[in-house]
Amino acid sequence: MDSNVLSRQISKETLHGSLMDPAIESMNLLNEIAGRYPDAISMAAGRPYEEFFDVSLIHDYLAAYRDHLRDDRRMDDAGISRMLFQYGTTKGIISDLVARHLAEDENIEADPESVVVTVGFQEAMFLVLRALRASERDVLLAPTPTYVGLTGAALLTDTPVRPVRSTGNGIDLDDLAHQVKRAREQGARVRACYVTPNFANPTGTSMDLPARHRLLEIAAAHGILLLEDNAYGLLGQDRLPTLKALDRSATVVYLGSFAKTGLPGARVGYVVADQHVAGGGLLADELSKLKGMLTVNTPPIAQAVIAGKLLRHDFSLVRANAREIAIYRRNLHLTLGELTRRLGGFPGVTWNAPTGGFFITVTVPFVVDDDLLEHAAREHGVLFTPMHHFYGGKDGFHQLRLSISLLTPQLIEEGVSRLAGLVTARLP
Secondary structure (H helix, E strand, C coil): CCHHHHHCCCCHHHCCHHHHCHHHHHHHHHHHHHHHCCCCEECCCCCCCCCCCCHHHHHHHHHHHHHHHHHCCCCCHHHHHHHHHCCCCCCCCCHHHHHHHHHHHHCCCCCHHHEEEEEHHHHHHHHHHHHHCCCCCEEEEEEECCCHHHHHHHHHCCCCEEEEEEECCEECHHHHHHHHHHHHHCCCEEEEEEECCCCCCCCCCCCCHHHHHHHHHHHHHHCCEEEEECCCCCCECCCCCCHHHHCCCCCEEEEEECCCCCCHHHCEEEEECCCECCCCCEHHHHHHHHHHHHCCCCCHHHHHHHHHHHHHCCCCHHHHCHHHHHHHHHHHHHHHHHHHHHHCCCCCCEECCCCECCEEEEECCCCCCHHHHHHHHHHHCEECEEHHHHHCCCCCCCEEEEECCCCCHHHHHHHHHHHHHHHHHHCC
């Protein structure tokens, strides 16, 4: 074989710029550090609780969906086999069941034709941004700090993201209106604003009801879409209506995921895009065209597993996740209590108190960067996520994110104790 072929290299400068962006590199770094220190207690990973995982449930869910196809849709054995083994429709084979779940748990009335079932949340986000990014003028607004998956999807679709300030009540609505006006004055076209009203990743904050109504009013007045991410919305107490449930002007594109409430290994998400497109059809139809050229369809077997879980619990993932929700509430309460016990009263050390979701934001009077994370893993045996990763490396260097979802009470107590050891050693 030609030695020139064996030694050929591709210059990074000739690859897509997203591959050198700090947002993508940061997640790899976190995984590498966790791999180097396997004995460290991880308060970093936002993964669902694992104690109730049971392989037999996969078979049970598949059987439930098979029975649904036979009894409710009157399909014969050949049709059922074809449904599960063949390529499925691009929009998905369970759109109607997803719509029934949304009606049951979220009071969202969604036409199944407006639902596109995707390969996880990330594909849903990618499809929406790809469709909205029509010219160099098009930009997206998003709160800062923000979910790194949104940052990644924006990078892959070459969509500029303009930051909007955050508050303890979610996105800063005055700054949102200001940023829309400022973008237009600069010749940019704001297509949408990404927002997580419930237990946001990474901050854990939520929006109250008046703020939700005002956000909808601002978006409608300025003619922009709201991209609502509600991955954690079912995992809290005193749940407020989603933006989509309150929406009366087709302003909200609703992005959903079954990773936290269904089964993360299935990798099934969805988007509800009921906006009408001039010339006929829905935005969902346009997203389906893009999906057809990207992943063709979401694996039918994965969809069937999620469908079976919905069917087994009368379409309510609140009921299906009752045990998990209780665990998350317990863990949140215990972690907040341990933070108070171990770090309460220290100058400059504060944290917020979410009422649901997976995350708590801790603020400290010293720099929290990747070097500190590695030091914490090596010397104190604890992992967290430096918040600067959610600011694109431009801010948040005095904050860290704690995740409570995977932990037992014993690990929470020990993890916060180790974190307190790190923090107190760094205090003046």
